[in-house]
Amino acid sequence: MRVVIIGPPGAGKGTQSSRLAKYLDIRHLSTGDILRSAKKAGTRIGKLVAPIMDEGHLVPDELIVSVVEERIEMDDCQSGYLLDGFPRTLPQGEAYQRYLDEHQQKIDHVIELQVDDDELKKRLEARYHKMENPREDDKPEAIPRRIEVYHSETSPLVDFYSTERFNGVLKVIAGIGTMDEVFQRILTEIGQEDQSLAS
Ligand code: AP5
Ligand code: MG
Secondary structure (H helix, E strand, O other), rough: EEEEEEEOOOOHHHHHHHHHHHHHHHHHEHHHHHHHHHHHHHHHHHHHHHHHHHHOOOOOHHHHHHHHHHHHHHHHOOOOOOEEOOOOHHHHHHHHHHHHHOOOOOEEEEEEEEOOOHHHHHHHHHHHHHHOOHHHHHHOOOOHHHHHHHHHHHHHHHHHHHHHHOOEEEEEEOOOHHHHHHHHHHHHHHOOOOOOHHH
């Protein structure tokens, strides 16, 4: 199964993706995590993306598309994967779709997590103050930029996945409420019964 999760910074993509990937027994691929690891390891890509990420901008499309395509060809992704943070621009969505078409593959679900801007700011500010080593892009001046970038660059993807060609693939989920409530909504929308509740 191939699943994509889209949502603004702080929407709970990482939180819900790790639960959902475990539930569906597929790989959770967070492009943010992949880039942060590269940054920490000081690789060529890591050095290139560090200043871009730290200020809350997006890294270049070609770079992230090639990172993702390389990653999803690995053995552990052959039975499926959950993409968290990719695609994030229309050109990325189009490039990913070309890749899928070439490989005669398709996306099963695109989950859009909706959370209003005020709540996003609250969550990210809270995380910044709570962490001993906060994420560089959680600093107060970067948060509004990340939210702005989401509205201008990423949200057009929601329209892209609403088109007829993606017939019913898009699932719009309210990302507010408890983490359990949001998870339950996702399971219902993608037609998966929560066995932990059934027993
Ligand atoms: P990325 O790592 O993807 O970060 P992000 O989208 O900015 O957002 P977060 O990871 O902070 O939020 P999240 O939605 O995962 O929420 P989380 O579960 O953590 O990207 C970072 C950067 O990498 C980008 O800015 C860009 O530079 C680069 N990048 C990555 N992919 C790229 C791409 N494809 N193209 C170009 N550049 C790319 O939750 C947030 C907080 O809220 C947590 O504290 C959590 O505990 C809390 N929370 C979660 N759910 C709830 C709830 N229901 N109620 C209350 N609190 C909650
Ligand atoms: Mg995340």
